[in-house]
Every structure is written in structure tokens, then in C-alpha cells.
Amino acid sequence: MGPMASDVRANREVDMKRTSAPVNPEKGHGGDAPGARRGWLWNAGMLLGLALLVYHLLALWYRWLRPDPEFLAFSASVAELLAIASFIGFQTDRGKDLAQGFGDGRPVRMLWGTPRRAFATTWTAAILTGLVLYVGSPVAARMYRERGAEALEQGTYSEAIRFFQQAISLDPGEARTHFNLASVYEALHEEEKAISEYQVALELEHDFWPSYNNLGRLLIEARARPDAALAVLLAGERQAGTDLGRAVIGKNVAWAYLEMGYPWTALSELRRAESLLREMWAEGESVEIYLAETSRLEAHIQQSLMNQDDMLSAWQDCLGFALAVAESAVCTQTGIQPPPDCLQAQQWVAEAREQIAVSEGDAP
Numbered sequence: 001m002g003p004m005a006s007d008v009r010a011n012r013e014v015d016m017k018r019t020s021a022p023v024n025p026e027k028g029h030g031g032d033a034p035g036a037r038r039g040w041l042w043n044a045g046m047l048l049g050l051a052l053l054v055y056h057l058l059a060l061w062y063r064w065l066r067p068d069p070e071f072l073a074f075s076a077s078v079a080e081l082l083a084i085a086s087f088i089g090f091q092t093d094r095g096k097d098l099a100q101g102f103g104d105g106r107p108v109r110m111l112w113g114t115p116r117r118a119f120a121t122t123w124t125a126a127i128l129t130g131l132v133l134y135v136g137s138p139v140a141a142r143m144y145r146e147r148g149a150e151a152l153e154q155g156t157y158s159e160a161i162r163f164f165q166q167a168i169s170l171d172p173g174e175a176r177t178h179f180n181l182a183s184v185y186e187a188l189h190e191e192e193k194a195i196s197e198y199q200v201a202l203e204l205e206h207d208f209w210p211s212y213n214n215l216g217r218l219l220i221e222a223r224a225r226p227d228a229a230l231a232v233l234l235a236g237e238r239q240a241g242t243d244l245g246r247a248v249i250g251k252n253v254a255w256a257y258l259e260m261g262y263p264w265t266a267l268s269e270l271r272r273a274e275s276l277l278r279e280m281w282a283e284g285e286s287v288e289i290y291l292a293e294t295s296r297l298e299a300h301i302q303q304s305l306m307n308q309d310d311m312l313s314a315w316q317d318c319l320g321f322a323l324a325v326a327e328s329a330v331c332t333q334t335g336i337q338p339p340p341d342c343l344q345a346q347q348w349v350a351e352a353r354e355q356i357a358v359s360e361g362d363a364p
Contacts, residue, residue, distance in 0.1 A: 209241075
């Protein structure tokens with residue numbers, strides 16, 4: 001065999017070695033090769049991570065931006081500053097090199113050049129946005145709740161509503177935020193909105209007795225539904241774990257019975273609530289506002305029972321407790337919005353004086 005034949009054989013051997021060379025597992029070779037299957041798995045995982053990333057981004061947009069126009073304006077300002085800074089930076093030599101690198105696709109290839117890199121990039125972004133959504137949102141919601149509470153104390157109800165709504169958007173499962181928002185609506189006499197928020201608060205937290213109490217009270221005041229209110233209040237009475245809770249709810253249970261036409265039952269329930277309140281008052285607790293309301297309710301019950309002397313005594317007690325609240329340091333402090341209890345106490349002072357004057361025959 002001549003030299004030419006041996007060269008042909010050598011070339012064939014080289015070709016066979018080339019065709020049997022291992023396939024790059026990143027790229028794969030053939031539909032049944034292990035590399036191709038691995039590439040398909042990386043791509044499938046990348047698509048799943050991309051779907052999760054899109055969900056997180058949409059949730060972040062909905063929770064963080066939608067209810068707060070100020071935050072939207074702030075974000076737009078930041079985006080404009082970044083755009084200006086980027087434009088200026090790209091005019092430098094370093095910026096031009098960076099722009100050229102993007103133009104050549106080097107950063108893109110670093111992040112997305114292979115299925116494995118695309119998988120890692122997508123899931124890193126999904127995890128980071130998930131941390132912002134599920135960890136950062138409750139933290140931001142707590143900040144907005146605190147700002148809403150401060151606005152509520154200062155009497156700036158529009159700001160309080162905006163802060164509480166933003167907190168609810170960030171953390172919709174926090175019952176106390178719904179309760180606080182309902183309190184603002186109630187102060188603004190938007191009773192239906194308040195009822196709706198109290199109901200949400202109860203759905204989220206079943207053992208918070210103030211939600212039962214306030215919802216039951218509004219069902220009597222706004223909807224004239226003492227029967228529905230009674231069911232709510234009795235459920236709340238079972239949840240109340242303190243004497244104050246049982247006394248406050250018991251007072252409104254008595255009111256519901258009175259509105260339903262059962263004054264003797266109402267008086268019995270009211271006496272139990274009053275007993276608890278007077279015990280707390282004797283121990284130095286500030287429950288005068290509740291005692292004033294209890295005495296006022298007793299006066300109405302005694303009036304329905306035609307007991308004039310007991311009615312007059314109840315109005316006198318109401319006047320005394322209401323004056324103690326209206327003349328307290330909290331209610332006489334200047335420069336701040338008086339709390340709702342102060343305004344209520346002043347109203348009861350005027351009502352009690354009027355009723356006492358009528359009962360004693362001194363009215364004009």
C-alpha cells in the first residue's frame with residue numbers, strides 16, 4: 001500500500017474522531033441526546049421563573065403604586081433623573097465603551113447566553129422581587145399604618161384615609177388597618193363604608209371585640225337593625241376577654257334590646273355593664289366616657305318605663321361623667337383637634353342639662 005493510501009486512511013480516522021467527539025452539554029446535539037434534554041429542562045425552568053417574575057412585578061405595581069399618586073410622582077422623578085444621568089454618563093469615554101458593550105450584546109450574552117444562565121438570571125430576579133413583595137410590603141404597610149394613626153389623632157381625616165388605604169394595598173390581610181380605616185369613615189359619618197370595613201376586619205380577626213362592638217353599634221344607628229346588631233354583639237361578648245370589653249359590648253346589647261322593645265331586659269343588661277364600669281372607675285381607670293353613655297342610655301330606658309325620678313337621677317349621673325371628660329386636660333388642650341370622645345362628651349353635657357331642666361320644670 002502506497003503513501004497516498006495511508007494518508008487517506010489517516011484522514012478517515014481523523015474524521016471519525018471528529019464525528020464521535022463529545023457534544024457540548026449546553027447546546028446539545030440531536031433530540032435524544034442528554035445535553036438536549038438538559039437544555040430543555042433549563043428552558044422550562046426559565047419560563048417558570050419568568051412567569052413568577054411577571055406575577056411579582058404585577059403584584060408590586062398593584063400594591064405599591066396604585067393607591068398612592070405621590071409615590072407614582074416620586075417614581076417618575078427618579079426615572080427622569082436616572083435617564084438624565086445615563087445620558088450624561090454615555091457621553092464619557094467609559095460610558096461610550098459601556099454602550100458599545102451593550103451594542104455588541106456582551107452583557108446580554110453574560111445573562112442569557114445559555115439556557116443555564118437564563119435560568120439563573122430569571123430566578124434571581126424572581127426571588128429578589130418576591131422578597132420585596134412578601135417581606136418589604138408588610139414593613140412598608142406598618143409604616144403607613146403608623147402615619148395613618150398620627151393623622152387620625154391630629155384630625156386630618158383625608159390623609160388618614162390615604163395612609164390606611166395604602167397600608168391595606170400593601171398588606172390586605174391586616175385586620176387592624178381595616179378597623180382604623182372604618183374608624184375614620186365613622187368619624188366622617190360615612191357609616192356604610194365604616195360598616196364594610198368593620199366586616200372585613202371581623203373576617204380577618206375573629207377575636208377582636210372592638211370590631212364586634214363598633215359594627216353592632218352602627219347596625220343600630222345607621223341601619224336601624226337592632227336584631228342584626230344583637231347577634232353581632234352577643235358574638236363579640238363571647239370573644240371579649242376583659243371587663244372593659246364585656247362592659248362596653250354589654251352596654252350596646254342593652255341598647256339593642258331597648259330598640260327591639262324590651263326595656264326590662266335592656267335595663268338588666270345595662271346594670272351588669274354599669275357594675276363592671278364602676279368597679280374599674282373605683283380602681284382609677286379612665287372609663288368616664290363609658291359611664292356617661294351608660295347613664296344616658298339608662299335615662300332613656302327609665303323614660304320608656306315612665307320612672308321619672310330614676311330618669312332624672314340617670315341624667316344627673318350622665319352630666320357628671322360627661323363633664324369630667326369634657327373638662328379633662330385632653331379635651332381642653334388648645335392647638336389640636338379634639339378627640340371624638342371630647343366632642344361626644346360636650347354633646348351629652350348639653351343634652352343632660354336640657355333634660356334635667358325639663359324634668360325639674362326649669363325649661364323656658
